[in-house]
Amino acid sequence: MKGLKNGYEPMIDWYQTVYGSSRHLSNLIKEEIEDSSSVLFLVMNTLKCGLKSKSDTIVEWTVKLLSKMSFDFSSLGLQAQGWQWFSEGEHN
Numbered sequence: 119m120k121g122l123k124n125g126y127e128p129m130i131d132w133y134q135t136v137y138g139s140s141r142h143l144s145n146l147i148k149e150e151i152e153d154s155s156s157v158l159f160l161v162m163n164t165l166k167c168g169l170k171s172k173s174d175t176i177v178e179w180t181v182k183l184l185s186k187m188s189f190d191f192s193s194l195g196l197q198a199q200g201w202q203w204f205s206e207g208e209h210n
Contacts, residue, residue, distance in 0.1 A: 126173040133168060133179035140183060144190035155199055162187070162203045 136143065143161065150157040165187070168180030191200040 126171075126176055129168070129171070130173070130175050130179060133176060133183055136165070137179065137183045137186060140186045141190055144187060144194055144196070148194045148196060151196065151199060155202075158196070158199050159203050162200075 147158050147161060162184075165180065165183060168176045168183075171177050171180070188197075188200055191197050
């Protein structure tokens, strides 16, 4: 992930905002997953882009966010779907 013309601040702000709302995002995923499990894959694949950033701060926030989402998934009974995303290589 490359920075924007203004630097990395907009992306850092975005990851911090999503982190702060991760429980709500996880609840939305849980509601939608009944229709299609692909929503979890779509969201997680979007979030994982930060792991390839040239900014250490973005990578750090991405790891924090993915860890928090994993915790949220566990408490919502979505750990199997989260593990499926992680183990099947859909995130590569």
